[in-house]
Amino acid sequence: MxxxxxxxxxxxxxxxxxxxxxxxxxxxxxxxxxxxxxxxxxxxxxxxxxxxxxxxxxxxxxxxxxxxxxxxxxxxxxxxxxxxxxxxxxxxxxxxxxxxxxxxxxxxxxxxxxxxxxxxxxxxxxxxxxxxxxxxxxxxxxxxxxxxxxxxxxxxxxxxxxxxxxxxxxxxxxxxxxxxxxxxxxxxxxxxxxxxxxxxxxxxxxACGPLAVEAVKASVYETAEMTETEGLKSELERGWPIFATEDAKEGPKAFAEKRPPVYKRA
Missing domain, CATH: 3.90.226.10 (2-enoyl-CoA Hydratase; Chain A, domain 1)
Incomplete structure (x- = not known):
């Protein structure tokens, strides 16, 4: 450190x-x-x-x-x-x-x-x-x-x-x-x-999914100066892959099982 x-x-x-x-x-x-x-x-x-x-x-x-x-x-x-x-x-x-x-x-x-x-x-x-x-x-x-x-x-x-x-x-x-x-x-x-x-x-x-958090932050700054059409396209490119992660499966599963999620950046 x-x-x-x-x-x-x-x-x-x-x-x-x-x-x-x-x-x-x-x-x-x-x-x-x-x-x-x-x-x-x-x-x-x-x-x-x-x-x-x-x-x-x-x-x-x-x-x-x-x-x-x-x-x-x-x-x-x-x-x-x-x-x-x-x-x-x-x-x-x-x-x-x-x-x-x-x-x-x-x-x-x-x-x-x-x-x-x-x-x-x-x-x-x-x-x-x-x-x-x-x-x-x-x-x-x-x-x-x-x-x-x-x-x-x-x-x-x-x-x-x-x-x-x-x-x-x-x-x-x-x-x-x-x-x-x-x-x-x-x-x-x-x-x-x-x-x-x-x-x-x-x-x-x-407590949130780290991959999702980082992608959301990146999308906010990337799209700030874009037109709405450009921004929405960029958002999909940045956000859609998040749904294919193991963390994206863990979040809803933990919610359904009424327990804290365990995210692994995967």
Whole structure:
């Protein structure tokens, strides 16, 4: 199991929990954090016993974005990770889910600050839970910067364009309730409860047929920009083979026998 000094990895049954662990900097992105994140996504993809991933932050915050001191040229923690970045210049974008989509569902558990790069990473997750005191926003324009982690493309596809543009062009912060109202997140829970709720959702995902879950996730993203006719054709191509699996026989059989199903990814 991987991890770095700024990213901890833990197994909770069939769920891989990735925790951004730089609380003294509100989990601002560092080289060790980015490398750890990317390795975590790869681990989840490679291990068939992992059925879901929960992404969260330590110390009461999710992620406050890029380390601005580093961006200003004042150095960044984890010089030993620079070789990884040289080998794969795209690694940071993969870590932030801009250029990589894990095949397993990713559930974000947000407390505290989830701003700038934090909100950009959030847009690469599939299901989003936040504590009621969480804060969201894309503050790049306030610093004369550009939210280049994908937000000018993704945000308008995930929430209404007027809300996306207001968030992008004002740089203001949004409360968890406001983020819920515009559709940026799906659940708001009492402060400190985001991880528990995310793990609860993960358990529901884990109880489902893993081949079906992965095919459904893939179909949703594959068809997002297709016409309805193209999307329906693609859905059949992705979904029909699922009915021929052993798991597809096990699900109805377990239901008829009034017992929990035992799925084998077969």
């Amino acid at each position: 991987g991890g770095t000094e700024h990213l901890t990895v833990e197994r909770r049954g069939a769920t891989l929990v990735l925790t951004m662990n730089r609380p003294e900097a509100k989990n601002a992105l560092s080289l060790p954090l980015l490398v750890g994140l990317y390795d975590g996504w790869l681990e989840a993809d490679a291990d068939d016993s992992i059925r879901s991933v929960v992404l969260t932050g330590a110390g009461g915050d999710f992620c406050a974005g890029m380390d601005l001191k580093a961006l200003a040229g004042k150095g960044m923690d984890g010089q030993q990770y620079r070789e990884r970045m040289k080998e794969d210049p795209d690694l940071h974008w993969k870590a932030m889910l801009r250029h990589h989509r894990p095949r397993k569902p990713v559930i974000a558990a947000v407390e505290g600050y989830c701003v700038a790069g934090g909100t950009e990473i959030l847009q690469g997750t599939d299901i989003r839970v936040a504590g009621e005191t969480a804060t969201f926003g894309l503050s790049e324009v306030k610093r004369a910067l550009f939210p280049i982690g994908g937000s000018t493309v993704r945000l308008q596809r995930q929430i209404p364009r007027t809300h996306a543009l207001e968030m992008l062009l004002t740089g203001r912060h949004y409360s968890a309730r406001e983020a819920l109202s515009i559709g940026l997140i799906g659940n708001v829970v009492p402060e400190g409860g985001a991880l528990d709720k995310a793990l609860e959702i993960a358990e529901m995902v884990n």
